[in-house]
Structures are given as structure tokens and as C-alpha cells.
Amino acid sequence: MNTATKLSGFALGLAAVFAGAYGIGHVAGPAAPAAETRHDTTDTDHGAAGHGDESAGGAHLPGGLLVSEQGYTLQPVTAPAGEFAFRITGPDGAPVTRYDVAHDRRMHLIVARRDLSGFRHVHPELAADGTWRVASPLAGPGVWRAFADFTPTGGEPLTLGVDVTVPGPLTARPLPAPATTATVDGYTVTLTGTPEPGRTSRLTLTVSRAGRPVTDLQPYLGAYGHLVALRQGDLAYLHVHPEGTPDDGRTPAGPAVTFAAEVPSAGAYRLYLDFRHGDAVHTAEFTVLAGAQPAPAPTTAPTPDAGHGTPGHGHS
Numbered sequence: 658m659n660t661a662t663k664l665s666g667f668a669l670g671l672a673a674v675f676a677g678a679y680g681i682g683h684v685a686g687p688a689a690p691a692a693e694t695r696h697d698t699t700d701t702d703h704g705a706a707g708h709g710d711e712s713a714g715g716a717h718l719p720g721g722l723l724v725s726e727q728g729y730t731l732q733p734v735t736a737p738a739g740e741f742a743f744r745i746t747g748p749d750g751a752p753v754t755r756y757d758v759a760h761d762r763r764m765h766l767i768v769a770r771r772d773l774s775g776f777r778h779v780h781p782e783l784a785a786d787g788t789w790r791v792a793s794p795l796a797g798p799g800v801w802r803a804f805a806d807f808t809p810t811g812g813e814p815l816t817l818g819v820d821v822t823v824p825g826p827l828t829a830r831p832l833p834a835p836a837t838t839a840t841v842d843g844y845t846v847t848l849t850g851t852p853e854p855g856r857t858s859r860l861t862l863t864v865s866r867a868g869r870p871v872t873d874l875q876p877y878l879g880a881y882g883h884l885v886a887l888r889q890g891d892l893a894y895l896h897v898h899p900e901g902t903p904d905d906g907r908t909p910a911g912p913a914v915t916f917a918a919e920v921p922s923a924g925a926y927r928l929y930l931d932f933r934h935g936d937a938v939h940t941a942e943f944t945v946l947a948g949a950q951p952a953p954a955p956t957t958a959p960t961p962d963a964g965h966g967t968p969g970h971g972h973s
């Protein structure tokens with residue numbers, strides 16, 4: 658991928674998600690009702706300066722909040738124990754069997770528990786009948802959100818999400834406090850930069866091990882790192898784009914990897930950095946706060962009595 662393509666891909670990345678009804682996959686004529694409610698017909702021309710309004714009117718949704726969008730639907734499929742299977746059905750109702758490669762793969766499956774713990778990013782195999790299968794990444798009981806991040810051939814990039822419940826005793830975990838350092842598998846990763854709602858923010862992650870900068874990161878999914886951000890509260894899935902690629906002749910193999918991130922609102926987000934080193938993929942996690950706001954909301958529900966007696970309580 659050349660630089661110009663990357664840059665325009667970067668600038669248009671969110672446009673592709675938010676205004677996905679347009680472009681190659683756009684159905685000619687009046688938009689379907691589902692698309693019409695969510696896509697502003699004046700928003701086909703997203704430039705860098707046009708990103709600031711995306712959270713303002715609620716006209717656009719981040720990825721991963723819908724199980725069905727633009728006629729494509731994520732359907733979990735019954736699978737043997739230890740396996741996770743699903744398919745994507747297309748506008749014609751049939752399972753989709755043709756996908757474009759994006760970030761080195763035709764399908765990225767990301768899972769996280771609703772409390773944002775247990776993140777995994779895996780790459781299923783496609784069977785001829787359109788069923789995707791992978792060793793189950795659902796590591797234990799709980800309600801998981803599964804995100805399928807893909808581009809159907811001839812269509813726009815999509816991230817669909819579905820809840821999957823794994824039965825068993827569950828202890829919900831509070832979101833870890835915001836931090837700029839994470840450790841994983843003996844690596845220390847530091848985060849610089851703060852996401853700003855409604856605009857592109859640079860986030861730089863720097864990897865070291867045993868106090869020494871890691872300068873021989875290995876390419877993973879076409880970059881030196883892959884970053885996913887999920888919003889606390891609804892697990893909105895945010896696209897984050899690496900700056901530079903291993904083969905562009907100017908991007909160093911660490912210790913720093915820089916991303917351009919857009920968050921649609923103030924709030925708490927969990928960042929998951931996948932990087933490859935020593936022939937293994939490691940995931941460093943961070944909680945970050947975007948914008949002015951109170952501390953992260955508790956993950957346990959308030960008691961039933963909370964709010965009673967509050968002036969303006971809406972039962973009268």
C-alpha cells in the first residue's frame with residue numbers, strides 16, 4: 658500500500674465506517690430506511706476538518722454496536738465445544754463467502770467481556786459454505802461481545818457485534834484505573850497522548866523489555882502494532898490507524914508505535930495493543946479517559962433504592 662493510499666485511507670477511515678452507505682456498496686436511489694436514519698446525505702465529503710461533528714448530532718454510529726448493518730448480519734453458529742463459529746449473511750440472505758483482505762486478513766474476530774476484560778483478537782478460517790471457525794477465544798463465563806471486522810467484496814468495511822453468553826459463575830471486574838504504563842509477558846509498554854473526543858489524536862505506545870527499548874518489533878497485520886479501543890458502557894468499537902508500515906522504508910521497528918485514534922465522545926476507553934516480538938503476539942491494555950468527565954462509572958449496578966426521593970424522579 659503506498660503512502661497516498663494510506664493517508665487517504667487514514668483520513669477516510671471513519672468516513673468509511675460512519676458513512677458506509679456511500680461508495681461502492683451504496684444502493685442506488687433512496688437510502689433504505691435503516692440507512693436513512695443513520696447516514697446524513699450531506700456527509701459524503703469527509704475531510705480532516707469534517708471530523709469534528711461526528712459525535713455531535715448522533716447521526717453516525719461507531720462500529721460494533723449493531724448486529725446487522727447495510728444488509729449484512731452477524732450470526733453465531735452452533736459449534737462443537739472449544740470452537741467458535743459464525744457467519745455473515747448478506748443483503749440476499751445468503752452467507753457471504755467473498756471478502757477483501759484488510760490488515761492482512763479477511764476476517765478479524767475480536768472478543769471482550771462486557772466488563773472489558775478478557776480481550777482476544779483472532780483470525781478464523783472460512784469454510785466454503787461461508788462459516789467462519791476458530792478455536793474459541795471466549796475464556797470463561799460471562800457475557801462477551803464478539804466483533805467481526807471485515808470487508809465484504811464489493812462492499813464497505815463493517816464491524817458487526819453480537820453478545821454471546823458463556824454460562825457459569827461470573828465476577829464482574831471493575832475497569833482498571835487509568836494508567837500510562839502496562840506490563841505484559843515481561844514487556845513494559847508506555848502510552849503517551851490523550852484521545853480527544855471528536856478529533857484525531859496521536860497515541861504513541863513505546864515497548865521495552867528489561868529496561869531496554871525494543872527495536873526489533875515484528876510486523877503484525879501489516880504494521881508494528883494493532884490497536885483496538887472499546888468504549889466503556891456500550892463497547893463501541895473504534896477504528897485506530899497505525900502511522901507507517903514496516904515496508905515503507907521510514908517506520909522504525911520500535912520502540913515506539915504511533916496510532917491515530919478518534920473517539921466519538923468523552924468517557925472511559927480500554928485500549929488493547931497487539932504487538933509481535935519474539936515470534937509471539939502480546940497484548941498490552943490501558944484504560945484512558947477522553948475529555949472532561951468524572952471518574953469511570955462503576956461496573957456494578959446501583960442499589961434498587963438509588964434515586965428514590967430524588968427531585969424530578971420520573972414516576973409522578
Ligand SMILES: [Cu+2]
Nearest residue numbers: 762764765766
Ligand atoms: Cu485481526
